[in-house]
Amino acid sequence: MESALAPLDCLLPAGNLKFCLLILNQPINKGHFHCLWSKAALRACADGGANRLYHVTEGSQDSFLPDYISGDFDSIQPEVKEYYKVKVDVIVTLGGLEGRFDHIMASVNTLFHATKITPLPVIVIQECSLIYLLQPGKHKLHVDTGLEGDWCGLIPVGNPCESVTTTGLKWNLTNQMLKFGTLVSTSNTYDNSGIVTIETDKPLLWTMSIKI
Amino acid sequence: MESALAPLDCLLPAGNLKFCLLILNQPINKGHFHCLWSKAALRACADGGANRLYHVTEGSQDSFLPDYISGDFDSIQPEVKEYYKVKGCELIETMDQDLTDFTKCLQILQKKIEKKGLQVDVIVTLGGLEGRFDHIMASVNTLFHATKITPLPVIVIQECSLIYLLQPGKHKLHVDTGLEGDWCGLIPVGNPCESVTTTGLKWNLNT
Numbered sequence: 001m002e003s004a005l006a007p008l009d010c011l012l013p014a015g016n017l018k019f020c021l022l023i024l025n026q027p028i029n030k031g032h033f034h035c036l037w038s039k040a041a042l043r044a045c046a047d048g049g050a051n052r053l054y055h056v057t058e059g060s061q062d063s064f065l066p067d068y069i070s071g072d073f074d075s076i077q078p079e080v081k082e083y084y085k086v087k088v089d090v091i092v093t094l095g096g097l098e099g100r101f102d103h104i105m106a107s108v109n110t111l112f113h114a115t116k117i118t119p120l121p122v123i124v125i126q127e128c129s130l131i132y133l134l135q136p137g138k139h140k141l142h143v144d145t146g147l148e149g150d151w152c153g154l155i156p157v158g159n160p161c162e163s164v165t166t167t168g169l170k171w172n173l174t175n176q177m178l179k180f181g182t183l184v185s186t187s188n189t190y191d192n193s194g195i196v197t198i199e200t201d202k203p204l205l206w207t208m209s210i211k212i
Numbered sequence: 213m214e215s216a217l218a219p220l221d222c223l224l225p226a227g228n229l230k231f232c233l234l235i236l237n238q239p240i241n242k243g244h245f246h247c248l249w250s251k252a253a254l255r256a257c258a259d260g261g262a263n264r265l266y267h268v269t270e271g272s273q274d275s276f277l278p279d280y281i282s283g284d285f286d287s288i289q290p291e292v293k294e295y296y297k298v299k300g301c302e303l304i305e306t307m308d309q310d311l312t313d314f315t316k317c318l319q320i321l322q323k324k325i326e327k328k329g330l331q332v333d334v335i336v337t338l339g340g341l342e343g344r345f346d347h348i349m350a351s352v353n354t355l356f357h358a359t360k361i362t363p364l365p366v367i368v369i370q371e372c373s374l375i376y377l378l379q380p381g382k383h384k385l386h387v388d389t390g391l392e393g394d395w396c397g398l399i400p401v402g403n404p405c406e407s408v409t410t411t412g413l414k415w416n417l418n419t
Contacts (some may be wrong), residue, residue, distance in 0.1 A: 049250055101373035101374075102395055102396070129344060129345035142240075151346055153346035155348065155400055158401065158404070160403060180402030184349060184353040186346040186350040187312075188346075207346050207349070208346045209346075
């Protein structure tokens with residue numbers, strides 16, 4: 001069987017081939033780099049390749065973030081690893097809150113599973129609604145982006161919460177139980193302090209509106 | 213105790229179940245609407261549900277007058293409220309802010325069913341499963357409250373979804389109306405269920 005390839009097509013600004021880029025731990029040629037980076041579908045670094053990426057993009061590293069960095073991490077510099085690590089703060093999901101009711105519930109269920117999948121917070125957004133599952137403990141939500149709509153709520157989906165305490169809401173809770181059939185906080189709103197704190201003893205779903 | 217219900221019977225033109233209709237503030241599917249309206253023993257709107265009724269019956273609103281409209285009236289459009297008021301529909305203002313318009317409407321519905329001595333098998337709610345997430349959850353919560361409000365089963369329908377809260381015990385659901393779509397599910401919303409057993413599903417549960 002005959003194969004065909006234009007090996008240097010990837011270095012052509014107007015090249016046709018679709019490619020992924022993998023950066024190893026060697027000095028990076030700037031010319032190659034910028035052309036390849038701009039056209040790559042996925043961009044990865046193998047261990048110390050991240051050091052090379054960090055240095056060749058000095059001054060604007062945040063415009064050149066790899067899709068992932070893998071390796072045994074014995075070459076990546078600690079400050080480089082830290083830099084790229086802190087660049088992912090949250091996973092944002094678009095969709096999942098409308099349409100088939102069983103699918104909406106499945107989205108909520110995935111947030112419960114997510115705690116075993118990733119340490120990152122996972123939020124789900126669709127149209128004017130956002131949901132975010134709060135684990136047991138204390139939480140501070142900054143709600144002063146200017147994009148907050150006029151409603152919010154706390155939904156004990158999946159389990160009752162014996163003791164919930166909040167600040168920053170119009171209708172706050174103090175060691176109160178949230179439970180379907182007893183009390184579910186919907187159509188709540190903010191007290192204009194810009195911060196909402198929530199303390200809960202069990203997983204509790206935060207929901208809020210987005211101005212659209 | 214065992215209960216039995218054909219949840220989609222209310223959507224069959226020749227269905228057997230007697231039901232009351234409660235309309236919430238969500239876009240109304242015309243197909244659902246006409247079938248449900250024609251067979252309902254009582255018809256109510258919860259606040260902005262009246263706007264939805266007004267719009268889906270455009271041009272012939274006076275042939276589709278609800279028995280009552282209840283709520284805190286912060287969603288109903290003034291001209292819609294005026295229209296139904298002039299036509300003689302009962303407007304019941306319910307100011308309690310701890311309960312949703314849906315829950316309060318359900319309370320009134322049960323009282324009217326009792327007062328009129330109506331023979332009713334199920335309460336059908338239109339809307340409540342789309343839009344604001346907190347409202348969807350509030351609809352589910354109302355199903356929990358409903359057990360203290362009415363002995364009747366309460367189902368909620370919007371577009372292609374239906375929900376119905378099963379109390380502890382055994383339940384038989386007749387799913388052979390021909391209107392059943394291709395998916396169904398069991399959602400432990402509000403609390404884990406330690407022991408669930410089913411038959412009739414592709415993937416049954418068995419303790």
